[in-house]
Amino acid sequence: xxxxxxxxxxxxxxxxxxxxxxxxxxxxxxxxxxxxxxxxxxxxxxxxxxxxxxxxxxxxxxxxxxxxxxxxxxxxxxxxxxxxxxxxxxxxxxxxxxxxxxxxxxxxxxxxxxxxxxxxxxxxxxxxxxxxxxxxxxxxxxxxxxxxxxxxxxxxxxxxxxxxxxxxxxxxxxxxxxxxxxxxxxxxxxxxxxxxxxxxxxxxxxxxxxxxxxxxxxxxxxxxxxxxxxxxxxxxxxxxxxxxxxxxxxxxxxxxxxxxxxxxxxxxxxxxxxxxxxx
Numbered sequence: 562x563x564x565x566x567x568x569x570x571x572x573x574x575x576x577x578x579x580x581x582x583x584x585x586x587x588x589x590x591x592x593x594x595x596x597x598x599x600x601x602x603x604x605x606x607x608x609x610x611x612x613x614x615x616x617x618x619x620x621x622x623x624x625x626x627x628x629x630x631x632x633x634x635x636x637x638x639x640x641x642x643x644x645x646x647x648x649x650x651x652x653x654x655x656x657x658x659x660x661x662x663x664x665x666x667x668x669x670x671x672x673x674x675x676x677x678x679x680x681x682x683x684x685x686x687x688x689x690x691x692x693x694x695x696x697x698x699x700x701x702x703x704x705x706x707x708x709x710x711x712x713x714x715x716x717x718x719x720x721x722x723x724x725x726x727x728x729x730x731x732x733x734x735x736x737x738x739x740x741x742x743x744x745x746x747x748x749x750x751x752x753x754x755x756x757x758x759x760x761x762x763x764x765x766x767x768x769x770x771x772x773x774x775x776x777x778x779x780x781x782x783x784x785x786x787x788x789x790x791x792x793x794x795x796x797x798x799x800x801x802x803x804x805x806x807x808x809x810x811x812x813x814x815x816x817x818x819x820x821x822x823x824x825x826x827x828x829x830x831x832x833x834x835x836x837x838x839x840x
Contacts, residue, residue: 569609628680629663678720
């Protein structure tokens with residue numbers, strides 16, 4: 562949900578759309594720095610949440626953060642930026658912060674995983690008492706992005722000292738683009754079994770529900786409207802009807818805009834997703 566004009570505005574838009582929960586950026590996602598939150602901003606945010614009762618709120622970390630970078634200066638800047646995001650989460654009472662694990666930029670995968678783990682250790686060492694949980698998001702594997710296989714996320718978790726402070730965010734578009742074909746019941750069951758065996762299904766704290774413009778295994782991240790992409794309704798229906806995710810917030814990251822009738826596309830996609838739920 563948009564935060565233009567103030568973080569608190571996301572709640573009004575979310576309520577008007579019919580959301581139960583929502584995701585926001587805590588600042589401009591394509592900039593390193595932002596002014597610290599004021600007490601007044603925090604107060605307005607908490608008041609808006611109390612009035613709308615939308616919960617939980619999930620935050621998404623900025624896109625510039627790269628904990629896997631082979632450049633020390635970039636990693637240090639990324640750790641500092643991630644700590645700033647966590648500061649904002651703590652002030653607002655946001656329980657989870659979704660993070661793209663990082664990209665190794667042509668270095669080895671193993672070295673990139675090690676750098677992510679050490680960077681997360683540095684964050685945890687500084688933010689010792691913070692309650693916000695960082696969620697490592699599955700990626701499509703575009704470029705040198707890490708996290709497109711469950712084994713890669715498991716390797717990060719295994720190497721982080723305080724891995725109990727970390728969770729996972731599944732993105733359906735990213736999973737599909739990475740090569741997980743869950744359109745059939747058998748394919749979905751096999752994927753979840755592999756997830757549970759490597760990462761642990763209990764670590765999933767958020768799901769991004771998106772269709773995909775690109776075919777399975779393309780390693781290209783292009784979100785599409787629900788039921789209009791290569792995944793289709795049948796594949797996404799497995800997620801919304803899996804009782805393991807009953808208490809897990811599902812977030813739409815589908816393209817914004819309006820359809821031919823002038824209806825907000827967020828409302829359209831939300832209606833389509835909810836219509837897949839079997840009684």
